[in-house]
Amino acid sequence: MKKTFTLLTITVVLGLAYSGCIYDKAELVYPQPATCDTVNMKYSTDIVPILTANCYVCHGGNASNSGGRKFDSHSLLLNYVNSGKLIKAITHSSGATPMPYQLPKLPECTINKIKAWVNRGAPNN
Ligand code: HEC
Numbered sequence: 001m002k003k004t005f006t007l008l009t010i011t012v013v014l015g016l017a018y019s020g021c022i023y024d025k026a027e028l029v030y031p032q033p034a035t036c037d038t039v040n041m042k043y044s045t046d047i048v049p050i051l052t053a054n055c056y057v058c059h060g061g062n063a064s065n066s067g068g069r070k071f072d073s074h075s076l077l078l079n080y081v082n083s084g085k086l087i088k089a090i091t092h093s094s095g096a097t098p099m100p101y102q103l104p105k106l107p108e109c110t111i112n113k114i115k116a117w118v119n120r121g122a123p124n125n
Contacts (some may be wrong), residue, residue: 014071027031036109038113038116041116043074043117043118043123044125046117047113047117050110051072051077058101060072074124081118086118090105090106
């Protein structure tokens, strides 16, 4: 009887330990969202790629579908930084038409990268 109880206890303890391992592995299989690096955001290597992927189709080159609102250079973009429209538009805040136009908000991390760059004074680096 005592032996059976001991065996049962060991089985339960091992079972718990093992399920703990499975849980750990599940965390590896479904990782938590990676941390968002917003340190020292650069215009050339951080901001331009975001705008290229999400905005220039309407706001760059010869695009004519944004009512002439072009900002595919640093100096043009500064107009929208300084007026506050850039951040208002991408955060879907009042005072600007939400961007990207008629599409869902950019991912949180992407918005935070642009905010971080603006907060550093929107350098042309
Ligand atoms: C599908 C085309 C399209 C895309 C993609 C797009 N825009 Fe726009 N954007 C427009 C149009 C059209 C307007 C003018 C809207 C209006 O006047 O109501 C505009 C206006 C703006 C304005 C001025 C807003 C205001 O209220 O004055 C900003 C800033 C802006 N866009 C930023 C962005 C950014 C940043 C992105 C990318 C994240 C982006 N847009 C993506 C079409 C687009």
